[in-house]
Amino acid sequence: MSLKPLIGAYTDSAGAWNIMANGANNDSPGITAAFGGPEIGWIAQQGGQYLIEWDAVMPVGRTLLVEPGCTFRIRNGATLYLLGEVDLPQERQVFILEGSGKVVGLRSLTPEMLGAQAGNANDAYFIQQAHNCLEASGAALGGPMELRLLSREYKLHAPVFLRPTQTFSLTLRGAGVMNDGTRLIASSDTAHPWSGQAGQAMVNLTATALPNAAGAYIEARIESLGMVWNAGACATALRLSGGDPIKPNVLQDVFIQDFEIGLHLAKARMWSIERFGIWAEHRQNAIGCLIDGGGGDCTFHDGQISMQLAAGSRALRIAASTGEWVAGLRFNGVVFYHPDRGVEIQTTGSGKVGDVWFNPGCQFDGDNTVAGSGAPRMVALQADGGAIDNVNFNGVYFSGFAAQQPAMEIAATGTGAINDISIVASWFVGVRGPVINAFNANGLIVANNRFREVSTTNMLQFSLAKRIVVCGNTLFQANATLTNSIQIEATCDDFVIADNVFKKPIANLAGTSASRVVANNV
Numbered sequence: 001m002s003l004k005p006l007i008g009a010y011t012d013s014a015g016a017w018n019i020m021a022n023g024a025n026n027d028s029p030g031i032t033a034a035f036g037g038p039e040i041g042w043i044a045q046q047g048g049q050y051l052i053e054w055d056a057v058m059p060v061g062r063t064l065l066v067e068p069g070c071t072f073r074i075r076n077g078a079t080l081y082l083l084g085e086v087d088l089p090q091e092r093q094v095f096i097l098e099g100s101g102k103v104v105g106l107r108s109l110t111p112e113m114l115g116a117q118a119g120n121a122n123d124a125y126f127i128q129q130a131h132n133c134l135e136a137s138g139a140a141l142g143g144p145m146e147l148r149l150l151s152r153e154y155k156l157h158a159p160v161f162l163r164p165t166q167t168f169s170l171t172l173r174g175a176g177v178m179n180d181g182t183r184l185i186a187s188s189d190t191a192h193p194w195s196g197q198a199g200q201a202m203v204n205l206t207a208t209a210l211p212n213a214a215g216a217y218i219e220a221r222i223e224s225l226g227m228v229w230n231a232g233a234c235a236t237a238l239r240l241s242g243g244d245p246i247k248p249n250v251l252q253d254v255f256i257q258d259f260e261i262g263l264h265l266a267k268a269r270m271w272s273i274e275r276f277g278i279w280a281e282h283r284q285n286a287i288g289c290l291i292d293g294g295g296g297d298c299t300f301h302d303g304q305i306s307m308q309l310a311a312g313s314r315a316l317r318i319a320a321s322t323g324e325w326v327a328g329l330r331f332n333g334v335v336f337y338h339p340d341r342g343v344e345i346q347t348t349g350s351g352k353v354g355d356v357w358f359n360p361g362c363q364f365d366g367d368n369t370v371a372g373s374g375a376p377r378m379v380a381l382q383a384d385g386g387a388i389d390n391v392n393f394n395g396v397y398f399s400g401f402a403a404q405q406p407a408m409e410i411a412a413t414g415t416g417a418i419n420d421i422s423i424v425a426s427w428f429v430g431v432r433g434p435v436i437n438a439f440n441a442n443g444l445i446v447a448n449n450r451f452r453e454v455s456t457t458n459m460l461q462f463s464l465a466k467r468i469v470v471c472g473n474t475l476f477q478a479n480a481t482l483t484n485s486i487q488i489e490a491t492c493d494d495f496v497i498a499d500n501v502f503k504k505p506i507a508n509l510a511g512t513s514a515s516r517v518v519a520n521n522v
Helices: 028-035 125-143
Strands: 007-012 017-019 023-026 039-044 049-052 055-059 062-065 070-072 079-081 085-086 096-097 102-105 142-148 153-158 161-164 171-173 183-186 203-207 218-226 236-242 249-257 261-268 271-280 287-292 293-307 313-320 327-339 341-347 350-357 361-366 377-383 389-392 398-401 408-414 417-424 427-431 437-438 439-449 450-452 458-463 466-471 472-478 484-486 494-500 507-510 516-519
Touching: 007 028, 023 055, 028 049, 049 085, 055 494, 062 494, 070 079, 070 417, 102 125, 125 153, 125 161, 125 171, 142 153, 218 236, 218 361, 249 261, 261 271, 261 293, 287 293, 287 327, 293 313, 313 327, 313 350, 341 350, 377 389, 377 417, 408 417, 408 439, 437 439, 437 516, 439 458, 466 507, 484 494, 507 516
Parallel strands: 023 049, 039 062, 049 070, 055 079, 062 085, 070 096, 079 102, 142 171, 153 183, 161 203, 171 218, 183 218, 203 236, 218 249, 236 261, 249 271, 261 287, 271 293, 287 313, 293 327, 313 341, 327 350, 327 361, 341 377, 350 389, 361 398, 377 408, 389 417, 398 427, 408 437, 417 439, 427 450, 437 458, 439 466, 450 472, 458 484, 466 494, 484 507, 494 516
Antiparallel strands: 007 017
């Protein structure tokens, strides 16, 4: 198929029009007339500077080849509709957008096509422009849209906002996470200081269910890129909000480095987070992943959250305050490395957290030589109001903690309640404080676990707790400092401690009865 140059005089029902491609004359009517004629294939040649002052349309069934060095300047309020087949450069500027000017119809855009250049600190502006054009294309055409990032550093001086809906399926895709992959850098240089408002993340994705869109799903993906903090920039790397009630959205092959908050799920629902790394070894008081505001039904697969020890760090914090309910979280093969608190779950007011599972392959690594700070714990469940229900540790590895503090602390205070916690088939090694300290918990199963090299007075401690089952556990190589395998305070009731191999005394201060059973322990 021969291609006709997109320049010259064309006629339609409204009159005769010229395409000058000189950057000074309005080419919109001529372009619409040309594409409305009998010719099928067109070429926008190198050096052409098309000016679009009002809407121009290339319909379905037409083909356009855009040569490198050709540009379309789209004025404020105008839209260039490219609805046919378009072949254009991916790594250099093609469109110059002024104000609300847009190009609609392309299903894949790079920021470079809109003017982003390596080495500049204003890439956020062009990433947002690309998103807004894809958003308009989604509303007009439906179907999947891709915002593609190249293999380079993108310096963001302002936040980026992504807004997928049922009619706008969006993928933000980088070129990989290796050294030559895609990096989003929170920029704060003198010429382009960080301009986001307080609390905004570097990248903010809000998935919104539109009314009257029944039967359609929200589809959003972020993949194959890294996010790196820079001094003076924003505190949070990535915030995910909203989601589809049925179909999970996806975050995969992403790493986040040295932000105060790495990943924030704020009232987010139905996300699958896969093959991820959140690293804050150089940041004090950091939170690797924060989940709050409600939501849930999210799954984490094969990731690592690595923090700076002795610096008030939290690898994972799950929080719910009055009116909030976080429920349905699954962690599979996630490593929590050297935080002061590996997992912190806290409720206040009437907040609720429940149905949380740490499954086989999860690993909590403390440090047997360096103590944490700020009451370090591998796991801390704290209900200062509201309720924590149904939290499960199944086949999890806990290793090493120099601080003489509980590895796992479970405590309800005030109006708070903690119900139905299970620790099953897990391995605890090198713990120098109580392995489990439970206060005011209702429903606790500790079964088929292995304990090794425990250095403390009481390995398991229960106070003001009831509905406790401790069975089938084994202790290997207790250190001389270990006095009791279990201490049960007089305030406990409704418990069964049976069929354990501890070879250390059980200090039962509550006594035995039909509802207080201690039997068949070695």
